[in-house]
Amino acid sequence: MTSEVLTIIETDGKVAKGKDPNLSDDQLKELYETMVKARIMDERGLALQRQGRIGFYLQALGQEASHIGSAAALLDSDWLFPAYRQPGIPILRGAPIDQIVCEWFGHEGDPSKGRQMPVHYSLRCINFVSISSPIGTQITHAAGAAMAAKIRKDDTVFMTYFGDGGTSSNDFHAGLNFAAVTKAPCVFICENNQWAISVPSHRQTGSETMAQKAVAYGMPGVRVDGNDILAVYRVCMEAVDRARKGEGPTMVETVTYRMASHSSSDDASRYRDQEEYERWKQRDPIQRFQKYLKRRKVWTEEWQTEIEETYKNELNAAIKRAEAAPKPSIESMFEGVYMNKTQQLAAQQEELLSLEGPEAEDLGEFPL
Amino acid sequence: MAEMTLLGAITDAMATEMRSDDRVVVFGEDVGKKGGVFGTTAGIQDEFGEDRCFDTPLSECGIIGTGIGMALYGLRPIAEIQFLDFIYPAFDQIVSEAAKMRYRSGGEYTCPMVIRSPYGGGIRGGHYHSQSSEAYFCHTPGLKVVIPSTPADAKGLLVSSIRDEDPVMFLEPKRIYRTSKGEVPEGEHVVPLSKGRIVREGTDCTVVAYGSMVGVCEKAADEAEKLGKSIEIVDPRTLVPLDESIILESVKKTGRCVVVYEAPKTCGYGSEIAAIVAERAMEYMEGPIIRVAGFDTPFPYTLENLYMPDVRRVLKGIHSTFTW
Numbered sequence: 077m078t079s080e081v082l083t084i085i086e087t088d089g090k091v092a093k094g095k096d097p098n099l100s101d102d103q104l105k106e107l108y109e110t111m112v113k114a115r116i117m118d119e120r121g122l123a124l125q126r127q128g129r130i131g132f133y134l135q136a137l138g139q140e141a142s143h144i145g146s147a148a149a150l151l152d153s154d155w156l157f158p159a160y161r162q163p164g165i166p167i168l169r170g171a172p173i174d175q176i177v178c179e180w181f182g183h184e185g186d187p188s189k190g191r192q193m194p195v196h197y198s199l200r201c202i203n204f205v206s207i208s209s210p211i212g213t214q215i216t217h218a219a220g221a222a223m224a225a226k227i228r229k230d231d232t233v234f235m236t237y238f239g240d241g242g243t244s245s246n247d248f249h250a251g252l253n254f255a256a257v258t259k260a261p262c263v264f265i266c267e268n269n270q271w272a273i274s275v276p277s278h279r280q281t282g283s284e285t286m287a288q289k290a291v292a293y294g295m296p297g298v299r300v301d302g303n304d305i306l307a308v309y310r311v312c313m314e315a316v317d318r319a320r321k322g323e324g325p326t327m328v329e330t331v332t333y334r335m336a337s338h339s340s341s342d343d344a345s346r347y348r349d350q351e352e353y354e355r356w357k358q359r360d361p362i363q364r365f366q367k368y369l370k371r372r373k374v375w376t377e378e379w380q381t382e383i384e385e386t387y388k389n390e391l392n393a394a395i396k397r398a399e400a401a402p403k404p405s406i407e408s409m410f411e412g413v414y415m416n417k418t419q420q421l422a423a424q425q426e427e428l429l430s431l432e433g434p435e436a437e438d439l440g441e442f443p444l
Numbered sequence: 445m446a447e448m449t450l451l452g453a454i455t456d457a458m459a460t461e462m463r464s465d466d467r468v469v470v471f472g473e474d475v476g477k478k479g480g481v482f483g484t485t486a487g488i489q490d491e492f493g494e495d496r497c498f499d500t501p502l503s504e505c506g507i508i509g510t511g512i513g514m515a516l517y518g519l520r521p522i523a524e525i526q527f528l529d530f531i532y533p534a535f536d537q538i539v540s541e542a543a544k545m546r547y548r549s550g551g552e553y554t555c556p557m558v559i560r561s562p563y564g565g566g567i568r569g570g571h572y573h574s575q576s577s578e579a580y581f582c583h584t585p586g587l588k589v590v591i592p593s594t595p596a597d598a599k600g601l602l603v604s605s606i607r608d609e610d611p612v613m614f615l616e617p618k619r620i621y622r623t624s625k626g627e628v629p630e631g632e633h634v635v636p637l638s639k640g641r642i643v644r645e646g647t648d649c650t651v652v653a654y655g656s657m658v659g660v661c662e663k664a665a666d667e668a669e670k671l672g673k674s675i676e677i678v679d680p681r682t683l684v685p686l687d688e689s690i691i692l693e694s695v696k697k698t699g700r701c702v703v704v705y706e707a708p709k710t711c712g713y714g715s716e717i718a719a720i721v722a723e724r725a726m727e728y729m730e731g732p733i734i735r736v737a738g739f740d741t742p743f744p745y746t747l748e749n750l751y752m753p754d755v756r757r758v759l760k761g762i763h764s765t766f767t768w
Contacts, residue, residue, distance in 0.1 A: 220513020250506030
């Protein structure tokens, strides 16, 4: 066990000797494109919130390498139990853009039918399990699903995400413990972005690192430079391999930085030094990867422009469609609580419908 | 048919379902080799192996959280919580996750799992082995809550709960685990959820009760008969979603209603039944709707028999509907 952090791409884009995972040009391009798209999406999402067009947004600025690099180590058939700060994964896995954007507006086209706040996606089409707001609850779900795969004797791998704050939750303890006891095929990604809203990570734990916690549970804990996509990819590839071979779970701590505020409702300048932000900005994961790609002669100015313009257009068109899409029906509020609508819910629906719409009931005079 | 205890019927229900559906697994604290602290999983691990009946670490949050993960990934988990009093570390998982999974994901992800737990007093268990906490779960949209009062119902309702596509809290009246005995159909036996049962027919007053209170009310009804009053007892069996019509039809017939439950009186599930009767059958009522319940104190140890509704208190409740 070590507090050392694996880095592959230096800040100038050079590669540490012998550590390059040697991805093909196409693989590298896909990762880079996804990072750029995730950032564009985040900028656009926050702008929509600021314009009052959606109610809330939550960015992942600076954490693109961490979540995209880790998810890239999985097969498409593997399952993800995300937190709420991994917007690049749906892009990487090719989720339909309309499903994502309709979710922001809570309009028809949103797979979760307008029932959750923005960015709490459910994307079954890419094995991306419904996100909730309570911290850490997905950790035990991932462990349990991995236990189920083992019982069913299939070789699916499960990856779950949480932050430094998440390591303080009950479910972190229970999830890692259950997975280790049962040797479940699960990879736990702790994105240590240094801040849980306004609380810095050193107020979250007395441990020197988050990764060292894994050792106590009986699984490897690995620290990796979370702003270095090749390092994240390499470490996660090893963890996923271990899981698939039946060697049990791994926890990966990606050391990164939340460059944005916690959410559109937060202002990080009230509790965080600008100087710290500037320091991390020098380590921006997209800039770093771009330097590496320049050295490998994969990146060009024209390609960058093409990615940006194409994606902005796609996104704008999707936003237009989503904004114009209708709100979910009144009936939809009463559906899906259970598989079948209960008598009680049917009666409550009737009660609301009697006051809404063209057939609204006239109460008449109160009897004297 | 075989004569079984309520406890034996629960074991039989699980074994029957596990034989016919290999997705069904049961797990929790001490459920494996020991067969559970009350013995509800006795013999299950021997028959089905450690993959399908296993002990977990001592963490209710972990039992329910991983159970949800198993349900999401296609199993039919039965999670045993050793005593309902110990369920609170899992409350977040039950209320925020299991109950909301179908709704919040627009039906993309569902959570067909059963959470089994013994509840209620009468075993000299003090605060932490006696409480009746059903109301917390009844107040959560997305959960079903089921409480049997006979061996045959225990089997049939548990089978339905395991086959249900939504999360079910299956609460077992541990006080009558072994004292409640009766004929139980062997093999396939299903009692549908959300269907109440008329325990006995009567004409003068309806008593609504579930779990171990049904037996208490039957004795009270015998006493009332001696005093010339004919009592109808209704056991809803499923608290959520409730079979309202069986209760409403009964009170419309009798014009009187007493609701009996072990839990603290204030905001107990019986208050909901009283409210439904008041809202929907007021014009039929010939007396006040009376709640006979546990008191609003923590569950006491030495004085538990005074805390829980007994024949005297139920009789007094029935009396109040005639003498207001």
